[in-house]
Amino acid sequence: xxxxxxxxxxxxxxxxxxxxxxxxxxxxxxxxxxxxxxxxxxxxxxxxxxxxxxxxxxxxxxxxxxxxxxxxxxxxxxxxxxxxxxxxxxxxxxxxxxxxxxxxxxxxxxxxxxxxxxxxxxxxxxxxxxxxxxxxxxxxxxxxxxxxxxxxxxxxxxxxxxxxxxxxxxxxxxxxxxxxxxxxxxxxxxxxxxxxxxxxxxxxxxxxxxxxxxxxxxxxxxxxxxxxxxxxxxxxxxxxxxxxxxxxxxxxxxxxxxxxxxxxxxxxxxxxxxxxxxxxxxxxxxxxxxxxxxxxxxxxxxxxxxxxxxxxxxxxxxxxxxxxxxxxxxxxxxxxxxxxxxxxxxxxxxxxxxxxxxxxxxxxxxxxxxxxxxxxxxxxxxxxxxxxxxxxxxxxxxxxxxxxxxxxxxxxxxxxxxxxxxxxxxxxxxxxxxxxxxxxxxxxxxxxxxxxxxxxxxxxxxxxxxxxxxxxxxxxxxxxxxxxxxxxxxxxxxxxxxxxxxxxxxxxxxxxxxxxxxxxxxxxxxxxxxxxxxxxxxxxxxxxxxxxxxxxxxxxxxxxxxxxxxxxxxxxxxxxxxxxxxxxxxxxxxxxxxxxxxxxxxxxxxxxxxxxxxxxxxxxxxxxxxxxxxxxxxxxxxxxxxxxxxxxxxxxxxxxxxxxxxxxxxxxxxxxxxxxxxxxxxxxxxxxxxxxxxxxxxxxxxxxxxxxxxxxxxxxxxxxxxxxxxxxxxxxxxxxxxxxxxxxxxxxxxxxxxxxxxxxxxxxxxxxxxxxxxxxxxxxxxxxxxxxxxxxxxxxxx
Numbered sequence: 001x002x003x004x005x006x007x008x009x010x011x012x013x014x015x016x017x018x019x020x021x022x023x024x025x026x027x028x029x030x031x032x033x034x035x036x037x038x039x040x041x042x043x044x045x046x047x048x049x050x051x052x053x054x055x056x057x058x059x060x061x062x063x064x065x066x067x068x069x070x071x072x073x074x075x076x077x078x079x080x081x082x083x084x085x086x087x088x089x090x091x092x093x094x095x096x097x098x099x100x101x102x103x104x105x106x107x108x109x110x111x112x113x114x115x116x117x118x119x120x121x122x123x124x125x126x127x128x129x130x131x132x133x134x135x136x137x138x139x140x141x142x143x144x145x146x147x148x149x150x151x152x153x154x155x156x157x158x159x160x161x162x163x164x165x166x167x168x169x170x171x172x173x174x175x176x177x178x179x180x181x182x183x184x185x186x187x188x189x190x191x192x193x194x195x196x197x198x199x200x201x202x203x204x205x206x207x208x209x210x211x212x213x214x215x216x217x218x219x220x221x222x223x224x225x226x227x228x229x230x231x232x233x234x235x236x237x238x239x240x241x242x243x244x245x246x247x248x249x250x251x252x253x254x255x256x257x258x259x260x261x262x263x264x265x266x267x268x269x270x271x272x273x274x275x276x277x278x279x280x281x282x283x284x285x286x287x288x289x290x291x292x293x294x295x296x297x298x299x300x301x302x303x304x305x306x307x308x309x310x311x312x313x314x315x316x317x318x319x320x321x322x323x324x325x326x327x328x329x330x331x332x333x334x335x336x337x338x339x340x341x342x343x344x345x346x347x348x349x350x351x352x353x354x355x356x357x358x359x360x361x362x363x364x365x366x367x368x369x370x371x372x373x374x375x376x377x378x379x380x381x382x383x384x385x386x387x388x389x390x391x392x393x394x395x396x397x398x399x400x401x402x403x404x405x406x407x408x409x410x411x412x413x414x415x416x417x418x419x420x421x422x423x424x425x426x427x428x429x430x431x432x433x434x435x436x437x438x439x440x441x442x443x444x445x446x447x448x449x450x451x452x453x454x455x456x457x458x459x460x461x462x463x464x465x466x467x468x469x470x471x472x473x474x475x476x477x478x479x480x481x482x483x484x485x486x487x488x489x490x491x492x493x494x495x496x497x498x499x500x501x502x503x504x505x506x507x508x509x510x511x512x513x514x515x516x517x518x519x520x521x522x523x524x525x526x527x528x529x530x531x532x533x534x535x536x537x538x539x540x541x542x543x544x545x546x547x548x549x550x551x552x553x554x555x556x557x558x559x560x561x562x563x564x565x566x567x568x569x570x571x572x573x574x575x576x577x578x579x580x581x582x583x584x585x586x587x588x589x590x591x592x593x594x595x596x597x598x599x600x601x602x603x604x605x606x607x608x609x610x611x612x613x614x615x616x617x618x619x620x621x622x623x624x625x626x627x628x629x630x631x632x633x634x635x636x637x638x639x640x641x642x643x644x645x646x647x648x649x650x651x652x653x654x655x656x657x658x659x660x661x662x663x664x665x666x667x668x669x670x671x672x673x674x675x676x677x678x679x680x681x682x683x684x685x686x687x688x689x690x691x692x693x694x695x696x697x698x699x700x701x702x703x704x705x706x707x708x709x710x711x712x713x714x715x716x717x718x719x720x721x722x723x724x725x726x727x728x729x730x731x732x733x734x735x736x737x738x739x740x741x742x743x744x745x746x747x748x749x750x751x752x753x754x755x756x757x758x759x760x761x762x763x764x765x766x767x768x769x770x771x772x773x774x775x776x777x778x779x780x781x782x783x784x785x786x787x788x789x790x791x792x793x794x795x796x797x798x
Contacts, residue, residue, distance in 0.1 A: 011177035070143015083132035172260025273307025553597030
């Protein structure tokens, strides 16, 4: 959007104002300027010339003119314009002047000396017209500076529309001038809006869609003579990018660009039935807009119609059937307020974005309707002296909204902006911006929001603080380093536990982390006979093969084994993720514990009597406990119901009386179903439940000062005796002397009675205050065998 400083000067005094400094303050206080353009630089020296004679140059389209420029010496100027004639007062650029990029010099053209140039409107930057020269109205004296008659120079502020989307009041020069007056501390000139309306109501106004059109007004005017607009008006419109058409249309555009409220003028002859109806279009209704395009409308499109047909697409563009023509003698002026969403929806759908729709889409102030209508009537009377208003101000409107009031706490302004501003200073700043301010109580101001800021802009106290801040100038607020008290962040124990588990399993246990889908893969579950009876089915599954959320990590780990078994002999992976267990009732939220699972696999040519994979994972779990600083889990054989678990080589992971998971070798049937050559073992563990248990106490034990003694024990026990019970019997034999007991292996086979097995343990003995003697060691061995016999009926293996 382009803003003309000459135009702004109609609303606020800009004498002595530096345009660059004003642009800088505007950027800091209101909206960022994209550019500042200077128009007409170098044209200040152009003068009025009187054409005394204009003769054709033979065999050319040129004319040899004699022009009086007021210095007593008529000038010979060659001009190619077809409309040049004797007696005209024209704009002359003398040698030395620069017009655009052209420097004027004295030179012969087709044998005729040319001592200057007669200028067109386009060369002067007043319009795009260049078919002929500019002929001045009136009788200005030759030699008069043209800049005294015509606004040749101007400064334009270019503002990106996106910077003003939230400010519907700034879509006209009046709104920009209000901000400039606040920046400069100069008063805003009052609008002259006195119009003598009559009491006649020649039209019937009906608004069938009041929500889409909160206010609609019309005024009739007669005695209209359609003609070109005066030069000052054409120049201002051209500067801001609007093409001049005729005095009536130009007046509607000028008021829109001035006050921000779009207008539309209808040819009075084309309004059938003396009626205007604001309604939604009928399904399938067509309408031809001013650009000649026939448009198919929908019931969501708002239409301005007469008694017979549509005459304008509300808030967007008028109709070809009612446009202002050269012979128009009477007009109907529309000034209205439309719902922003309705206008935008239609404009976007039709691809018809106009200056009018751009403004209505921003939620304009309904109070502008009357001001815009009055401003048009006064302007048209100036442009067309014979015009007269022939109706009342016909207005259909909902009750005016009550101006909102907001309590503004002075101390809150101080805290938010970081600068002390008294109530009087705050009141002054807001009053300059047309807010109503009065003290309500100690330290609180009651602020009344003007209607032009209340449609979508100012609604809460923070909005007012922003107004104060930008009015004061954010660049005037002294920068201060933030005072921040740094404290230790609240520890996220869940993440800390998960990280510790990951580090241990990856670095110490040597496993690779995998991440699988959180959905059951039914083809795999069906092959291993493990489709859950109850699970959470997905309404919009990503695949028909993954219809539900997973209830365990095991199948996902087995899927990893199946995919990698042909490429790798040994596999070791783990996964950390949630499983989803149905709640006790259909409406209850599912239980979603964070679960840790792991799998190891390797090729084994023969039967594995020592259950090496099971033992390996058991050792991993023993090492995991200190890594996550939790009490070690007990392995209790049996009770694992998952169909992929080995029927014998399995154990529940117990914490007290609670089962937190399992560890098991892979069931032979599952191995065959997966068609993998590796034997495997896997575990799953409810990490959330383990994490919520008390942290394991970390006890300090100094390094032994005296050497240890190592002994191996091979003890034969019944098949049902667990390794844990044997280890407890060894430790209980000589309290304070046994430093460590480590399970080594188990043997079943030849040389052992039926139903028995041999278990091997490595035992470390030692004292903290002296070195063990041979007698001490022999006594300890005897005590250990005695304890084994009494506690687990153990005997030495022969």
